[in-house]
Amino acid sequence: VAFRAYQSMLGRLASGSKNQCIVISGESGAGKTESTKLLLRQIMELCRGNSQLERQVLQVNPLLEAFGNAQTVMNDNSSRFGKYIQLRFYNNTVKGAKINEYLLEKSRVVHRDEGERNFHIFYYMFAGISAADQEVYGLLDPKFYRYLNHKYGNKETVQQWGTKYHEVCNAMDMVGFLEQEQVDMLTILAGILSLGNIVFEPQDTGILKVTNESKGWLKAAAGQFGVEEEDLLKCLICTLAVTRGESIQRHHTKQQAEGKSNDNNNNN
Numbered sequence: 001v002a003f004r005a006y007q008s009m010l011g012r013l014a015s016g017s018k019n020q021c022i023v024i025s026g027e028s029g030a031g032k033t034e035s036t037k038l039l040l041r042q043i044m045e046l047c048r049g050n051s052q053l054e055r056q057v058l059q060v061n062p063l064l065e066a067f068g069n070a071q072t073v074m075n076d077n078s079s080r081f082g083k084y085i086q087l088r089f090y091n092n093t094v095k096g097a098k099i100n101e102y103l104l105e106k107s108r109v110v111h112r113d114e115g116e117r118n119f120h121i122f123y124y125m126f127a128g129i130s131a132a133d134q135e136v137y138g139l140l141d142p143k144f145y146r147y148l149n150h151k152y153g154n155k156e157t158v159q160q161w162g163t164k165y166h167e168v169c170n171a172m173d174m175v176g177f178l179e180q181e182q183v184d185m186l187t188i189l190a191g192i193l194s195l196g197n198i199v200f201e202p203q204d205t206g207i208l209k210v211t212n213e214s215k216g217w218l219k220a221a222a223g224q225f226g227v228e229e230e231d232l233l234k235c236l237i238c239t240l241a242v243t244r245g246e247s248i249q250r251h252h253t254k255q256q257a258e259g260k261s262n263d264n265n266n267n268n
Helices: 003-008 032-046 052-068 118-129 129-137 153-176 179-195 211-223 229-237 254-267
Strands: 082-090 093-102 200-203 208-210 238-243 245-251
Touching: 003 032, 032 052, 032 082, 052 082, 052 093, 052 118, 052 153, 052 200, 118 153, 118 179, 153 179, 179 211, 200 254, 208 238, 211 229, 229 238
Parallel strands: none
Antiparallel strands: 082 093, 200 208, 238 245
C-alpha cells in the first residue's frame, strides 16, 4: 500500500501524479497503530529519508502513544484518539509534516472501566524516573493514586514501562522539546495525580472543605501546578461569575466539586 501510494504520488503509475490518501480503520486490536508505524517507515525508506525532519516524523509516534494510548480489555496498546497525518513532498523527499489529533478520550484520566488502565505516560513516568526525581516532583508510591486505580504493574511490566519512558524522552529530544518543557510536563502529570486524591466534605455552613485526610494532596497539587493553595481550593469549591459589573459566587455541592477537579484534569 505504501509503495503504490508513493509511486502514484510521483506519477510513476498509469494514473499520473496525484495526491494520495491512506485510510487505516478497524475495530480495537485490529492493528491500526502498528500499521500506521509500518506505513510511515516504508514511506521514509522509499524516499531514502535520513534528514532531521524525516527522523522526527518517525520519532513522534512514541509520544503520541504515551499520551494517547492506554490498556483496555480488548487491547494493551489501544489508541484513545484519532489522528490525521499529512506529509508534504518536494523532489521525492519529505519537506513538511503535520499531525492533527481528534476525539481524545479525556475522561479516561479520571474514570476507567474495570480491568483498564489510564494513559501509558503515567505508568512510564513512575517506572522511568529515579527515586530522587520522584521526590523532586512530589510523587509517592503509584498505588496511592486513585487515578491509577491504586494499582501498578508486576516487575516485568515495570521494566518494559521504564524502557518506554526512555524512548519517550529520546523522542521529545528529537522533536525539539526543551529540557524545562520536559520538567514542566512531569510536574503537571504529578499534579493531576495529586488532584485526583482530593476529597471534600460539607461544613455546617454548607460550604465545602477538604477532608483532613486529603489536605496534603491539596497542598501537593497546588505546589505542582505553581498556584496558591487557597486559590486552587476556591477554584474547586465555587464558581465566580461577573454580571453587569457584579460578582456572584456560587458554591458547589460535593459531587460538583469533585467533578470540577475532574474537569480541570480533562482541560490539562
